[in-house]
Amino acid sequence: MQAETNDLQYADVNNDIVRSIVETGPRYYVALGIAGGVALLCFFFPWFYQLYFGIGAAGLNHPGVWGTYLASFIFWIGLSHSGTLLSCVLHLTNSSWRKAMYRSAEAMTLFSLMVAATFVMVHVGRPWFIHWALPYANQMEMWPNFRSPLLFDVMAIATYLTGSSIFIYMGSIPDFAAVRDRTTGWRNTMYTLLSLGWRGTDREWHRLHWAYTFLAVLIIPLAVSVHSIVSWDFAMSLVPALHQTIFAPYFVVGAIYSGTAGIVTVMFVLRRYMNFEQYITKVHFDNLGKLLLLLSLIWTYINMVELFTAWYSDTSTEHEALSYKLFGYYAWLYWEMIAFCAVAPLLCISGRFRTSMVPMLILSIAINIGMYTERFLIVGTSLSRQYLPDSWGVYVPSLVEMSIILGSFALFTTLFLIFVKIFPSVSIYEVKETMDTPTVTSNAEPIAPPEGSPA
Amino acid sequence: MSIFERFTEGWKKYRKPGYYREFDYHWAMTIDLDKCTGCEACVTACKAENNLPIVGEEEFAKGREVQWIRIERYWEGEYPNVKLGFIPMLCQHCDAAPCETVCPVSATYHNQDGLNTQIYNRCIGTRSCAVYCPFEVRYFNFNDHHWDSPLDQQLNPDVTVREKGVMEKCTFCIQRIRQAKDDAKDDGRRRVRDGEVQPACVQSCPSNALVFGDRKDPDSQVAKSMKDPRAYRVLEELNTDPSVVYLKKVDAKG
Amino acid sequence: MKNFALGLFGEPSSALAAAGKLKGAGFDSLELMSPIPIAGVEEVLGEKKSVIKRFTLFGGLFGALFGFTLAAGTAVLYLHPVGGRPIITIPPFLIITYEALIFFGILFTVAGFFISSRLPAFRDRVYVPETGVDKFAVSVACDNEEHFKRAEAILHEAGAEQVREVGEED
Secondary structure, three states, X not given: OOHHHOOOOHHHXXXXXXXXXHOOOHHHHHHXXXXXXXXXXXXXXXXXXXXXXXXHHOOOOOOOOOOHHHHHHHHHHHHHHHHHHHHHHHHHXXXXXXXXXXXXXXXXXXXXXXXXXXXXXXXXXXXXXXXXXXXXXXXXXXXXXXOOHHHHHHHHHHHHHHHHHHHHHHHHHHHHHHHHOOOOHHHHHHHHHHHOOOOOEHHHHHHHHHHHHHHHHHHHHXXXXXXXXXXXXXXXXXXXXXXXXXXXXXXXXXXXXXXXXXXXXXXXXXXXXXXXOOOOOHHHHHHHHHHHHHHHHHHHHHHHHHHHHHHHHOOHHHHHHHHHHHHOOOHHHHHHHHHHHHHHHHXXXXXXXXXXXXXXXXXXXXXXXXXXXXXXXXXXXXXHOOOOHHHOOOOOOOHHHHHHHHHHHHHHHHHHHHHHOOOOOOOHHHHHHHOOOOOOOOOOOOOOOOOOOOO | OOHHHHHHHHHHHHOOOOHHHHOOOOEEEEEEOOOOOXXXXXXXXXXXXXXXXXXXXXXXXXXXXXXXXXEEEEEEOOOOOOEEEEEEEEOOOOOOOHHHHHOOOOOEEEOOOOOEEEOOOOOOOOOHHHHHOOOOOOEEOOOOOOOOOOHHHHOOOOOXXXXXXXXXXXXXXXXXXXXXXXXXXXXXXXXXXXXXOOOHHHHHOOOOOEEEEEOOOOOOHHHHHHOOOOEEOOOHHHOOOOOEEEEOOOOOOO | OEEEEEEEEOOHHHHHHHHHHHHHOOOOOEEEEOOOOOOOHHHHHOOOOOOHHHHHHHHHHHHXXXXXXXXXXXXXXXXXXXXXXXXXXXXXXXXXXHHXXXXXXXXXXXXXXXXXXXXXXXXXXXXXXXXXXXXXXXXXXXXXXXXXXXXXXXXXXXXXXXXXXXXXXX
């Protein structure tokens, strides 16, 4: 289907991808060192300071008790939403353009989920007791509160993390086997274990296909439920601007939106720096651009609906929350979000824009900045204007929080850099499936129906 | 009792709505806004009784003060025709409290006295209860607090000192309620007499604006004053069913 | 020690044709090995039924039951009045049920995959690394020399680039 991959042979795919794992240039180590260093310095160091000093290290106050940590948590969960979800949907609809990019998209899911889970720890006041939110038998005779939206979150994220790590692993088993045959030393031992003795027999392919399909069927509703549940952390409260029925679909769409933008960013980096030009092609950027356009339109629509209903009903609290959001202290952030997430993606109408790499990269980063702002606004502005005017207040993030946000991107990059050296970051066997197999030779006879009963 | 029996018993007892009205006591408070002068004696008494931290100027400016009861001031009209109203705001001990449902670790729950309680030991500090509370009466310990000598000598031994990362709020002075219940039991009485127990804020109110007692006892002072025609509850439309009832300030000029 | 005749093909259709002929000639234990899943295997080697879907179904049902029991059962055993709501609050518990359904559905699907695909298996089995790259192989279990000769002939006739004799530990 892709003109650019036609000159590739099966063996080239194996060579290219094994090389991407085994051959490591100095640039990689520099990048890993910088990312790891920044993660340590900007994420872990301020976090440890906060653990020692207390949540007071952040700019939180009353009534702004939720701040950027929770916004980051939603952001990272949201970013995780496109990888596995998109991969599952495209797998079930047999879209062949999925095949070159899904592995790294799923890895993005996995690592952004890990970063999100870390943000839960950063967010809570006493993270050393975080295990109390899990239902485990204990001598205190205490159980978590299963009515709490936060506990739905715990269950949903645990399931999602399990599901997406299993999904990415299952899809990689044949590739681990292919890499196993080409490596030596400790790598060979590792891939032998990871590939579980895969041989690529008809039986194994058949079972893998079905298991993979069932997993995809299970993960799609799971992914939708995860972000709905995250939205219920807010929507189940009585806070005027948060208590909205539209929040669940709003969050799901927003998550897929920012996740798709994240995939564009990652695809760009892989294409440019891992030399995957032949696998990640303009077709992918074109399709992702169309998807971004569609999602931005849905996102804008939901935003308008939210504003319109609040404005039309015009109860005093809703009115106050609305006008504060549009014209209050954080208003510039709101309009920045509209510019980045509602207006800028309209450029994707142009086919030339969608297939030009650098503009797409800039757009994808802009969208994610806008989406981070959206999450911050949901937490920040809503808590500032609640029922009792006496406890209105303003929350401004502190330096520690800013540094942790920056550090979380470095943490994600570190994890991703480790991933590309362990996992084949482009699926070997699925890329081969999109390629032309040798044509049928003339001496092949029509296949006789099997005789006797099928074994 | 077998697990199955416990399950069916619990189902019968706790599936019906309003079961919490059958608790042993139902502590409630009325606040007469006509009598309130906004003197903040209740705030001070509460600070002393419940070991509330004094956060200091800097933290106060950040909005991190801890006041289990606070006096909200509302101005009406433009200068020079300004009217000032006070509303003492404390935990409303809602019977349908949104803060209780949201806690993932059950650190806040409804006890058998109809109180909304906070278990400091269990709290992991998600702060979601503070967001879910429409009255904004939950306070978070952003840092560890310390009391300089000799202030540490005046800490109340009946009340814990909360560490960093823990949510806290008004308890209706649960330590005094416990004490009163123990005394009643020692005297061979089944119930606490009306007026026997008072939270620190009620005790210290110079104009007797605050009345505290058991709402289930129809002869109690609080039950009577709740029947006052001026009675209303703050944000009643949110259906959180607060146990604190306010008596409206009536303007002489109408 | 078991012996196998293993024919290597450059493309899937001739490998399939060879498999069909071997099947027709009465060879039963056939295996196709390929770098990608081959379409149309089932027409040649007979339809495959996997137990995975039963595992998924059972896992989902078990998970749903487990989830609801976990939430409702423990709520009753440790009475904890919260927010004036009933102790057994069905709508929120259904969300827990839903998540547990998916959680166990996933785990059981994986278990079903491992059991039905006979993985993990780390002992030496018939395998040629070329099938991980671009060759399609048909392997036939042969009881004796005569069988092997026949299989070899059929494989060559179907256009095998190479026929090898490989052994496997029992």
